[in-house]
Amino acid sequence: MNHYSPISEISFDQNRLPTDLFIGGTWRPGGSGARIDVIDPSTGKPIAAVADASVEDALDAVSAASEAMPAWAATPPRQRSEILRRCFELMMDRQTMLAELISLENGKSLSDAKGEVAYAAEFFRWFAEEAVRLNGELYHAPSDANRIIVQYQPIGVSVLVTPWNFPAAMATRKIAPALAAGCTVVLKPATETPLTAYALAEIYREAGVPDGVVNVYTTSKSGATVSAMLHDPRVRKLSFTGSTEVGRKLLREAADTVVSCSMELGGNAPFVVFDDADIEAALDGAMIAKMRNGGEACTAANRFYVQRGVHQAFADGLAARMASLKVGKGYLASTQCGPLINPDAVERIGGLVDDAVERGATALTGGKAQPGEGFYFAPTVLSQVDGSARIMNEEIFGPVAPIAIFDSEDEAVRMANATEYGLMAYVYTTDLGRGLRVSERIEAGMIGLNRGLVSDPAAPFGGVKQSGLGREGSHHGIREFTEAKYIAASW
Incomplete structure (x- = not known):
């Protein structure tokens, strides 16, 4: 006891x-x-x-x-x-x-x-x-x-x-x-x-x-x-x-x-948003896919790929929502984002963010560990993230959303598949044909098509690659x- x-x-x-x-x-x-x-x-x-x-x-x-x-x-x-x-x-x-x-x-x-x-x-x-x-x-x-x-x-x-x-x-x-x-x-x-x-x-x-x-x-x-x-x-x-x-x-x-x-x-889930997506629905889904368990999930959205026409609106909207989250002790009813699991996680995520910024990314909100007791990292949104940044190639496992721009459907699929992982992916579009076509082309065991939450005991959970x-x-x-x-x- x-x-x-x-x-x-x-x-x-x-x-x-x-x-x-x-x-x-x-x-x-x-x-x-x-x-x-x-x-x-x-x-x-x-x-x-x-x-x-x-x-x-x-x-x-x-x-x-x-x-x-x-x-x-x-x-x-x-x-x-x-x-x-x-x-x-x-x-x-x-x-x-x-x-x-x-x-x-x-x-x-x-x-x-x-x-x-x-x-x-x-x-x-x-x-x-x-x-x-x-x-x-x-x-x-x-x-x-x-x-x-x-x-x-x-x-x-x-x-x-x-x-x-x-x-x-x-x-x-x-x-x-x-x-x-x-x-x-x-x-x-x-x-x-x-x-x-x-x-x-x-x-x-x-x-x-x-x-x-x-x-x-x-x-x-x-x-x-x-x-x-x-x-x-x-x-x-x-x-x-x-x-x-x-x-x-x-x-x-x-x-x-x-x-x-x-x-x-492990996972390195892409979150793909096309120009024709319902942006508010995509933002709702992004908050679920990214921030469930504070981002400490293998299914968490890890890389955000947003088509050029809606990139700014999506990035600004996501930054506003992330900035508004109440960070605190997990067991307090008011908390929306709790701490990371240990100090090593804080240090590792800080290194990923610093590397992305050094490569040209901009922190729209957050970007730093929070001082005081406990193991906290501020909810963070990074825009214009270079594909070579470590944060686009490693599992983040924390409250950080890196965003990159794409122009064509083929480019989005290529970027989504450019990883050794293949657990989860998310696709947002109002064109059902495009959504199903892209879902079939993405190399992942599970796809959230216009959904930010996919896990269900009645569904087969698992990945490829x-x-x-x-x-x-x-x-x-x-x-x-x-x-x-x-x-x-x-x-």
């Missing part, structure tokens, strides 16, 4: 938060006895200390998941479905508490955090319905030599590695389909935001998830613990959300034992945690 001074703006008892490892249905300290401080990015001060797992602890979690696997896989789909539905209901019953907790350890605005809880919970409702619809196939071989029977069976013990930016949703987006398919899991959340993962573990237990089916551990030795699990023959699945750089390393590790991998990696492998959500998501078994039969 936590023993730090409580924060008055938070309504729940912060000293009752679970902070130990959750393995085999029990809470226990890490084998080393060491703890990891969790920092409130709004103040820069510690709010809790969680257990620091060793390699042995991680392998104990694998053992717990392996022991629970046969019984959970044999549990009737309807029973698994009802447990998942109960997880959804409990999360929504505690939406305010969970949102405050997310804001406390992550820094995002309370309104964003409430939205995340609703989104995260929806994965349990969606996959509660998918659990009873994991249908097989039966058909004749073309030669008529035999029947082809296909069953979808749980793939096995699954290791889930999640980031800090959506501490609830990135976990439930993996846990829900895994459990629906009949798999057991070991979750390693980011050490920046572990409290949400542990709070959710208590909810899973209350909802009826059996001991060992979901295990959660935090560690300062991420590389060593994940590597040990990937080299354990009992582990058959890795689902990772994080940077492309780390994803490449994990793919190399997983190759040693041929572990199935789902990878949701170096933005990832596989899909999460929709009926595709549960298939990621299954193996197709073919049975040849004649009768």
Whole structure:
């Protein structure tokens, strides 16, 4: 349990938060006895200390998941479905508490955090319905030599590695389909935001998830613990959300034992605005696409390409809206833009902005870190940004919108595709034919056509190129945690 001074703006008892490892249905300290401080990015001060797992602890979690696997896989789909539905209901019953907790350890605005809880919970409702619809196939071989029977069976013990930016949703987006398919899991959340993962573990237990089916551990030795699990023959699945750089390393590790991998990696989303776009609608969408979670999202609009005829109107409008945002502690109701996750993020984004300005960009608003306690960077709009600037070629992960000009449709597509990433893209135009044509030409797994928000548990989430492998959500998501078994039969 936590023993730090409580924060008055938070309504729940912060000293009752679970902070130990959750393995085999029990809470226990890490084998080393060491703890990891969790920092409130709004103040820069510690709010809790969680257990620091060793390699042995991680392998104990694998053992717990392996022991629970046969019984959970044999549990009737309807029973698994009802447990998942109960997880959804409990999360929504505690939406305010969970949102405050997310804001406390992550820094995002309370309104964003409430939205995340609703989104995260929806994965349990969606996959509660998918659990009873994991249908097989039966058909004749073309030669008529035999029947082809296909069953979808749980793939096995699954290791889930999640980031800090959506501490609830990135976990439930993996846990829900895994459990629906009949798999057991070991979750390693980011050490920046572990409290949400542990709070959710208590909810899973209350909802009826059996001991060992979901295990959660935090560690300062991420590389060593994940590597040990990937080299354990009992582990058959890795689902990772994080940077492309780390994803490449994990793919190399997983190759040693041929572990199935789902990878949701980095993004560099273009936001394309044509001359015929509804500018007010485009500005509305831009604020959602850029500023959801303060820009700390892989789906965030990263590069703004605006056709010359509307460039000035769009740039001025976006600058006005960004300048008006209320920046403050994430858990205050008045806050519209909270802090970044840590001081390194502030320094990195400051370097990206400085590089763009040195290359000729103009800061229409913001452009600097904000002084005082906490890790804040002012909402920023840069115009006339050169394509060679680092900010147009690296994932920003913060409240900065760089804008460049284009003239033709072909040029817009070329600029949008000039990246190794291909997760998300946004297109604004009132010409439906152009919108669909451009959407087909842009190399991305997801397109927001005249929409600034695309994520939905019922839709396949994922990217192309170096933005990832596989899909999460929709009926595709549960298939990621299954193996197709073919049975040849004649009768």
